[in-house]
Amino acid sequence: MRKLAFIYPGQGAQKAGMGADFYENSPAAGRLFDEACEALDFDLKEICFKENEKLNETQYTQPAMVTTCLAMTRVLTERGVRPDMTAGLSLGEYAAVAAAGGLKELDAILLVRKRGLLMEHAVPAGEGAMCAVLGMTGEALERELKGMADVTIANYNCPGQMVITGKTEAVRAAAEHLKAVGAKRTIPLNVSGPFHSPFLQTAGEELRKEIEKTKLHPLRIPYVANVTAEKVERREEIADLLSKGVSSPVKWQQTMEYMIAEGVNTFVEIGPGRTLSGFLKKINTEVSVYHISSWEDVERAAGELC
Template identity: 50%
Template sequence: GIVPAVTAGLSLGEYGALVAAKKMSWQDALRVIERRGLFMQEAVPVGGAMSAVMGLDFEKVEEICRNTGGIVEPANYNCPGQIVISGEAEAVEKAGAAIKAAGAKRVAPLKVSGPFHSSMLKGAGEQLKPELSKVTWMDSDIPYVSNTIAEPVADSSAIEGLLVRQVSESVRWQQSVEKMMEMGVEVFVEIGPGKTLAGFLKRIDRKFPCITIETAEDLKKLEELVC
């Protein structure tokens, strides 16, 4: 009986957010997710690279990426002091060295199978269009905040295009969380394994509580707080 005021999900989690917001069925979400993963893997069969950058402001990281040869772009704006870059392996390594020289505390290569949320995956997003066109989009009063624009989306007709873009554009997670705070959210609930998003929230604004739901038993914590 607990209904969210607004939902959001990081990257793949955006589909869970759409289901929770009653914008799409979980059956449609699972079908699209399966195809999305396949298209992303096929788009860059030789792989790519991603690195997490800690301790350097977003603007400086963006500038270094723009000035590095090859494809290297911001992929995830996670929280203050943490951004992920993605693209061609050589370009990501070169940008990482420049970012470290510019004063970053740490540049950590990530163990990933592709250069997610970079323009190298634009073709995968285009391939996803026909799959998304088969979705029965539902209208609901629960807004969700899009990764791509960090703004609430109430009109289901706009979702399809945003999910196509999401494959190859940056995940603006910090900006999405800040938008939800502006909308009056008082308590955040992270659903899924781990507490990564709760950790990001502390870095964004530690005044906001976050309940993590990893098991059915964890739901009792949420019931105690909001019921």
Template identity: 50%
Template sequence: MKKTALIFPGQGAQKIGMGKDFYETFSVSREVYDWAGEWLGMDVKGLCFEENDKLDITRYTQVGLLTTELAMLKAVETMEIVPAVTAGLSLGEYAALTAAGKISVEDAVRVIDKRGQFMQEAVPTGGAMAAVLGLEVETIEKICMETPGLVEIANDNCPGQTVISGEAEAVRLAGEAMKAAGAKRVAMLNVSGPFHSSMLKGAGERLEPELQRVRWLDSDIPYVSNTIAELIRDKEKITPLLVRQVSESVRWQQNMKVMIDMGVEVFVEIGPGKTLAGFAKRINRKIPCITIETVKDLEKLEALKC
């Protein structure tokens, strides 16, 4: 089998109807949605499949999106696809941990429920995020440091796409300075908080006791940490890194390069949308990225077994 990396998107990929065909087709996928609903006392199926105004609220986005990614993962696993490595963007890191065999589905769902709640409550108002296109990350970092107020790099996604996060006025001022410095575009993001900035440090601290209660599992499959962009095999390192992840930058471009350097031959993005596939093309066009967001997409995985 080709050396495969399973990768999972983060918040922003969610959409109504995601995973419904997996629920209707695979018993293993159906069980994930049903169990998640029972564990959390929440209508997770309704949240994901039916029109509602909750799915874009962080408190619920994280539960719905992770449950969907795990339901799709279980269907992929029926095809005997064994990854060499896994990674996920922000909340997608929890799906990556599950795919690497380091956490159970139940623990992942329970923790992400608390994570979404704590992040939502940490900064209910006063924060913002913006995507910066076409400007070097070094220039972005310099402008952030020079801007009055708190503004930081939240995501280094791929060449030419960086996200900044922090106090709303500081993000606005930094965005203006970045446009003046040559950015092709600076777009404010429709989010409910300044995620992956130090304004969320309190949320990470609240999450720590929840992570300490997780029964982390031994496995031979490594995953790549968002926070330090390194392969993680030792389960003892996971909790402190996930605490930091809430309020520190997601180094996705570096995550991808770690996997490329270890010889990954194909990426498989599992979840709604094609966000990570888009990043992958800008990082290294030579390595294909298969996207799995519908049951029909599973046919693409047959080629991996050759």
């Protein structure tokens, strides 16, 4: 029996032109882009569909990604492809909550616009950094970082791939130490701050105030939260988990393992890039994985999943 999950990528997967073919081919997807443009204080379609520098700025990336992912979701569900559960990596969690029914699509888009601004302004430019660490287990990385000041784990992505975060000099020193004790590679990430670190706790508290102004709805299906790697079924839990997510580690590997233990055997990654599909191949080779980033992908997936 098939049990299906929609999963959504986070910041970093964005690319110029994303969603343009959905806008052109689907009235439902087109309406969401148009509604987002009207509600936001910038031209979202210009940022998503054309080459520009703003697409990689956090305050614009976040609403652009969530709008694109939810427009794609509209098309999939219209074709009869519906999930039993959802999850999203970091930013992608907002698309997951909306797809599960906890947020209206436009409310999710407006929330991540505020989230992006709060995150961008949380730490002065140059004072925070993130770095991917390859070839270490989570337990080994936790052990090596214990006692180090101003650096923590940001992401547990998949076996052998994690991310550290914190103050710039602390992250640089930790990366050198980790290479010396067995990490295969450490790769500095091109980000504007120490995301998913305690330094963003104040941003999370401000975000909580914004979420509390937003109407949350009963969930139609569960989603799995980054903070706990466990399913959420009550709307009363949403605000706390989303606000904590800004400064807490993203437990993505644990999220996928939890969903598989819950019986999910088919995953549909919705959004640009194939990052999550790549992680899944390293987490479990037995599940089926589909990827939706183009109109042709929808035709193929709908034909096999309906």
